[in-house]
Amino acid sequence: MRWRWTALTVYLMICIFDFMIVPMWFGFMRPDYHTFLEEVRMIEDTMIQLELMKKLTQHHSPYTLQMGGLFHLAFGALLTGSVFGQNTKD
Helix, strand or coil, rough: CHHHHHHHHHHHHHHHHHHHHHHHHHHHHHCCCHHHHHHHHHHCHHHHHHHHHHHCCCCCCCCCHHHHHHHHHHHHHHHHHHHHHHHHHH
């Protein structure tokens, strides 16, 4: 029975990390717009400027939602199946 709580705790920690901690980190680590734009203007190559502007406006896409959210489907099936299996044994 302990593995259910362990699986639930691991799943919740992964979700908190992926949906709360990493997006906040992305926001906090974003450079200051004014100084960053001044540095971008000093570069002559437009392709490099474009790539730097992409870095400035980049958003976090959750890792667990990639590939159609298969990660959440798998953990949901695991946790749901364990609950249904627990009720039939009692």
